[in-house]
Amino acid sequence: MKAVDFDYAQPATLDAALELLSREDVMVRPVAGSQSLGPMLNLRLAQPELLVDITRIAELRTIRREGDRLVIGACVTHARLEDGDYPDVTRGVLPSVAAVIAYRAVRNRGTIGGSLAHADPAADWVNVLTALGADVVIAGTGGRRSVPMTDFILGVFETALQPGEIVAEIHVPALSDRARWGYYKVCRKTGEFSHATGAVLIDPARGVQRCVAGATSGKPVVIDGPALFAGGCTEAAMAAHLAGSPAADDPIALRTHTVALKRAIAQVMS
Amino acid sequence: MGEVSTAGSGAGSGVGARVRRKEDDRLLRGRGRFVGDIALVGMKELAFVRSPVAHATITGIEIPEEHRGAVFTWADLAAGGVKPIRAVSGLPGFKVSEQPALADGKVRFVGEPVAVCVAATRAEAEDIAASVFVDYAELPVNSDMLEAVTPGAPKVHDHWPDNVFLETNVGGNIAEIAATAPVKVSRTIRTARQCMVPLEGKGVVAHWDRHVEQLVLTTSTQMPHIVRAGLSECLDLDQGLIRVVAPDVGGGFGWKGLLQPEEIVAAWIAMRLDRPVRWTEDRREHLVAAANAREHHYEITAYADARGRLLGIEADAWVDAGAYSVYPFSACLEAAQVGSILPGPYDFAHYRCRTFSVCTNKPPIVPYRGVARTGVCFAMEQMIDAVADAVGREPWQVRLENLVPPEKMPFDNVTRKHFDSGDYPESVRRAVAAIELEGWRARQKAGEPDGRLIGVGFATYCEQSAHGTAVYHGWGIPMVPGHEQAQARITPDGGLELRVGVQSHGQSMETTFAQVAHEVLGIPLEKIKLVHGDTGLTPYSTGTWGSRSMVMAGGAVATACRTLAERLRKIGAHLMQAGPDGAVLEGGSVKAGAAAVTIREIAHTWYRAPQLLPADVDRGGLEVTAGYKPGSDHGTFSYATHAVAVAVDPEIGQVEILDYVVVEDAGTMVNPMVVDGQIYGGVAQGVGTALYERMPYDAEGQPLASTFADYLIPGFTEVPHVRIIHMLTPSPYTEFGVKGIGEGGAIAPPAAICNAINDALKPLGVIVTNAPMTPEVILSAIAGKRGAA
Numbered sequence A: 001m002k003a004v005d006f007d008y009a010q011p012a013t014l015d016a017a018l019e020l021l022s023r024e025d026v027m028v029r030p031v032a033g034s035q036s037l038g039p040m041l042n043l044r045l046a047q048p049e050l051l052v053d054i055t056r057i058a059e060l061r062t063i064r065r066e067g068d069r070l071v072i073g074a075c076v077t078h079a080r081l082e083d084g085d086y087p088d089v090t091r092g093v094l095p096s097v098a099a100v101i102a103y104r105a106v107r108n109r110g111t112i113g114g115s116l117a118h119a120d121p122a123a124d125w126v127n128v129l130t131a132l133g134a135d136v137v138i139a140g141t142g143g144r145r146s147v148p149m150t151d152f153i154l155g156v157f158e159t160a161l162q163p164g165e166i167v168a169e170i171h172v173p174a175l176s177d178r179a180r181w182g183y184y185k186v187c188r189k190t191g192e193f194s195h196a197t198g199a200v201l202i203d204p205a206r207g208v209q210r211c212v213a214g215a216t217s218g219k220p221v222v223i224d225g226p227a228l229f230a231g232g233c234t235e236a237a238m239a240a241h242l243a244g245s246p247a248a249d250d251p252i253a254l255r256t257h258t259v260a261l262k263r264a265i266a267q268v269m270s
Numbered sequence B: 001m002g003e004v005s006t007a008g009s010g011a012g013s014g015v016g017a018r019v020r021r022k023e024d025d026r027l028l029r030g031r032g033r034f035v036g037d038i039a040l041v042g043m044k045e046l047a048f049v050r051s052p053v054a055h056a057t058i059t060g061i062e063i064p065e066e067h068r069g070a071v072f073t074w075a076d077l078a079a080g081g082v083k084p085i086r087a088v089s090g091l092p093g094f095k096v097s098e099q100p101a102l103a104d105g106k107v108r109f110v111g112e113p114v115a116v117c118v119a120a121t122r123a124e125a126e127d128i129a130a131s132v133f134v135d136y137a138e139l140p141v142n143s144d145m146l147e148a149v150t151p152g153a154p155k156v157h158d159h160w161p162d163n164v165f166l167e168t169n170v171g172g173n174i175a176e177i178a179a180t181a182p183v184k185v186s187r188t189i190r191t192a193r194q195c196m197v198p199l200e201g202k203g204v205v206a207h208w209d210r211h212v213e214q215l216v217l218t219t220s221t222q223m224p225h226i227v228r229a230g231l232s233e234c235l236d237l238d239q240g241l242i243r244v245v246a247p248d249v250g251g252g253f254g255w256k257g258l259l260q261p262e263e264i265v266a267a268w269i270a271m272r273l274d275r276p277v278r279w280t281e282d283r284r285e286h287l288v289a290a291a292n293a294r295e296h297h298y299e300i301t302a303y304a305d306a307r308g309r310l311l312g313i314e315a316d317a318w319v320d321a322g323a324y325s326v327y328p329f330s331a332c333l334e335a336a337q338v339g340s341i342l343p344g345p346y347d348f349a350h351y352r353c354r355t356f357s358v359c360t361n362k363p364p365i366v367p368y369r370g371v372a373r374t375g376v377c378f379a380m381e382q383m384i385d386a387v388a389d390a391v392g393r394e395p396w397q398v399r400l401e402n403l404v405p406p407e408k409m410p411f412d413n414v415t416r417k418h419f420d421s422g423d424y425p426e427s428v429r430r431a432v433a434a435i436e437l438e439g440w441r442a443r444q445k446a447g448e449p450d451g452r453l454i455g456v457g458f459a460t461y462c463e464q465s466a467h468g469t470a471v472y473h474g475w476g477i478p479m480v481p482g483h484e485q486a487q488a489r490i491t492p493d494g495g496l497e498l499r500v501g502v503q504s505h506g507q508s509m510e511t512t513f514a515q516v517a518h519e520v521l522g523i524p525l526e527k528i529k530l531v532h533g534d535t536g537l538t539p540y541s542t543g544t545w546g547s548r549s550m551v552m553a554g555g556a557v558a559t560a561c562r563t564l565a566e567r568l569r570k571i572g573a574h575l576m577q578a579g580p581d582g583a584v585l586e587g588g589s590v591k592a593g594a595a596a597v598t599i600r601e602i603a604h605t606w607y608r609a610p611q612l613l614p615a616d617v618d619r620g621g622l623e624v625t626a627g628y629k630p631g632s633d634h635g636t637f638s639y640a641t642h643a644v645a646v647a648v649d650p651e652i653g654q655v656e657i658l659d660y661v662v663v664e665d666a667g668t669m670v671n672p673m674v675v676d677g678q679i680y681g682g683v684a685q686g687v688g689t690a691l692y693e694r695m696p697y698d699a700e701g702q703p704l705a706s707t708f709a710d711y712l713i714p715g716f717t718e719v720p721h722v723r724i725i726h727m728l729t730p731s732p733y734t735e736f737g738v739k740g741i742g743e744g745g746a747i748a749p750p751a752a753i754c755n756a757i758n759d760a761l762k763p764l765g766v767i768v769t770n771a772p773m774t775p776e777v778i779l780s781a782i783a784g785k786r787g788a789a
Helices: A014-021 A037-042 A078-083 A093-098 A104-109 A112-118 A124-132 A235-241 A251-269 B074-079 B122-131 B175-180 B224-235 B261-273 B283-289 B333-341 B373-391 B395-402 B424-435 B437-446 B469-474 B509-521 B549-575 B599-608 B672-692 B749-764 B775-788
Strands: A007-009 A028-031 A050-053 A063-066 A069-073 A135-140 A143-148 A153-155 A166-173 A180-187 A194-203 A208-214 A221-224 B044-050 B056-062 B071-073 B113-119 B133-138 B164-172 B183-190 B203-209 B214-219 B242-245 B277-280 B296-304 B310-322 B350-359 B453-465 B484-490 B496-500 B528-532 B584-586 B589-592 B595-598 B623-628 B636-649 B654-665 B722-727
Touching: A014 A028, A014 A050, A014 A135, A014 A166, A078 A093, A078 A104, A078 A112, A093 A124, A093 A180, A112 A124, A112 A166, A124 A166, A124 A180, A124 A194, A124 A208, A180 A251, A194 A251, A208 A251, A235 A251, A251 B775, B044 B122, B044 B261, B044 B283, B056 B113, B071 B074, B071 B261, B074 B261, B113 B122, B113 B261, B164 B333, B175 B296, B175 B310, B183 B373, B203 B261, B214 B224, B214 B261, B224 B242, B224 B261, B261 B277, B296 B373, B310 B333, B310 B373, B333 B350, B333 B373, B373 B395, B373 B453, B373 B749, B395 B424, B395 B453, B424 B437, B424 B453, B424 B636, B424 B654, B424 B722, B437 B453, B453 B749, B484 B549, B484 B599, B496 B509, B496 B549, B509 B528, B509 B549, B549 B584, B549 B589, B549 B599, B549 B623, B589 B599, B595 B599, B636 B749, B654 B672, B654 B749, B672 B722, B672 B749, B749 B775
Parallel strands: A007 A050, A028 A050, B044 B277, B214 B242, B310 B350, B496 B528, B654 B722
Antiparallel strands: A063 A069, A069 A166, A135 A143, A135 A166, A180 A194, A194 A208, A208 A221, B044 B113, B056 B133, B071 B113, B164 B350, B183 B296, B203 B214, B203 B277, B296 B310, B453 B636, B484 B496, B484 B623, B584 B589, B589 B595, B636 B654
């Protein structure tokens, strides 16, 4: 269980990184905290010829407030988001969710951008940032573009990233004072992958009533509107919302997804 | 032999003291020396090409031209005279499997080694392994033991008439009870196939030592002497030409209690290439190629009277023994144990059990901590609760109704197991009190605000440990333990060296054997050095397994030290010009009246100033090898009752352990802290068996978990705080009254937790009977009821 031979670069600037990532003569992959890619390398599921470590690029490690949004660099670790040395605009969503990602050892290295780029449907940020209505800023040699979370995650391990592009920033909109949120995930044990995730946000000032069902073997399922909050989170309703996902056809999975969302909803209704 | 002492007040650092572990200074500072820490000049690393399919004929192996000379197959080993592993049970009817260290034309499980690759680094060896192309002609697969015994099932070993290593029948005389018993309950019960997942995987370094002209195998093993015997057979090499050394070993649990094919290959390669080689098992190899424990299936019926008094037990049990018989325990230890220990700690008269050791396309079964007892306890304790439910009594009351009472000790049970001592019912009463059952019952009635269901479960077992000669002979194991030997040697400066053939890999023997020696000789612990796990330095031993080391090797240490004590006393008396009868050995000195001479002075006299010795001094000097067996050949019987309170979330099927109590009797405890540690660790593994651990296989025999993302083991937050209550009934047959305790913690948790879950699910009218009791299992049970309603 050792990785294949590969080269390793650790550029100091984003431009240098993007230049390396645009090389077409070698199979190149970016790496940040390496909490998903590391095991894949060792299992030889990933066999790159060049790894570009982007964690030394200063601008990717900053968190700053920009008007009504919080801009989080892609290489900010879960641990830092957990510890909260930044102006949290999410009424506790970011530190609370960060604190339940895997284990602290993973959080110390794992990054928010890496988690999104990996696009595991069970990942916390994949679902929570969708619920929050965040945007992902993608950088490539051709410049930058901003993509809403709902268009960024396309499926299991599938994103809007094109070859040579990386996640540069995540823009999280500030919640209003009366916003309420709920988060519940069903894990076999602490720190394990979620089998069903519910993330919900009610922000009346911004007209948001949003439920997200995650870890569904596909992209996060977004259900906007008041219906589920008003006692409509039933297995029958969820079967319709999850239609097309394997979870819809498996009674136990359907039940578990319904319960996860119901419990997340209960947190905002209580 | 069998001398009983009441020594062990718990004071000082002798028997009974909670002494801190001598080995921790090394191990906790990361200064241990494991196989992975060894560096020898010119050492190469090995990687194995392993079968990706469960059953196939190998029709070709293509080795790239540039790697010829770095890749070896069975053809090379066979040409070199290497023989397959044969572990032949002595039980009549046993079918012999031959396991070549590398596949010989056929593979029989996913992960079976097919070829070995040699390179400067493991990564390069894996590169070579990836370049070897093996052509497999796939064959039909036996992935399930019950299907493997049906007519027409594909055969794992072509020359066998079926897929059964061995069928056994125990007892009989059940028909009349079956016809007349007022209460009859039946269950289908199953435990999953598991991996043992020690922190350190297997690993071996092999080299030929030109100076002593020996093959030296430094291997992560529990039984160096047995590995040497096995290597000798397979390599056709005299045992005198082989030295097997166990360095620090990071947990074994049974996985390191066998001769590994990889050990044979490493040994052969080292001799063939005349250079050191190393193989270290990685986690994926372990999960895929070593999922080899615990898989039992029971069809079991209990007969009882209206009070829940057991009248008889009738069972058919299948054990998935995998593709080959392992050396030395064979493919049948597990099932032979099932037949003989299924009755548990209970007193009843009628019993019949049929067992099948089934051969399938999975890794060979290996005895895992508790061996068959975990499965047996899981089955039997569910039956006790089922009987209790049928007669409308509390499960603990039905246990009291049936447990062997203290006044009947020692007691021979229905399978002629000789329970040596103890108060089994008292362990139940204390567990009921400690878990505060009444409080939980009240809480159950009130209901939980979060909708979860509360349940309390109990499980009682007795554990035969330190198995004697007759026991192992009776189970047909081709490695019967006899007298255990220990060497004790006073060093010229008055210290003590102990040499034992067992191997310490978490058992704390460097501390506890020193405590035993200190109890007899009074030499301070820091001056006692244990040498263990090395065929070149220690007496022969079958090794560390079966909760035997403290009883057997500890007994041998005490025996050797007593002989030394007598010799020291005689020399000391002479030096003080006292009569031998008036002198006593006490606190590390020989004393006669007001005069005293230290062991250090006596040692100096023997080694450096022999002119001062008495003329009739024992010529053996200050070095003794002593053999030991307990006073009973049946082994010791420790026992325990585990009690657990759980909350079951009926919406998502998850189980939280709210409280966990162990009431156990290990006899005299040499070091209670070490006993507690064994119980904590065992319970943690038992929680894994109960709730998390399962290696799933698909119909093609593919293991469906290959990392810890898929194969779940309990972590910090899943292992409960275990409250331990010790009872203390010394065994009448052993030194100091000790009993084996190493495995016990892992035996009862699945049963106790299962009974607690079923107690919780009672309002829903459903039960679960299979381990692990995952959310899926629990939700399926609930959904089944909902579907039926």
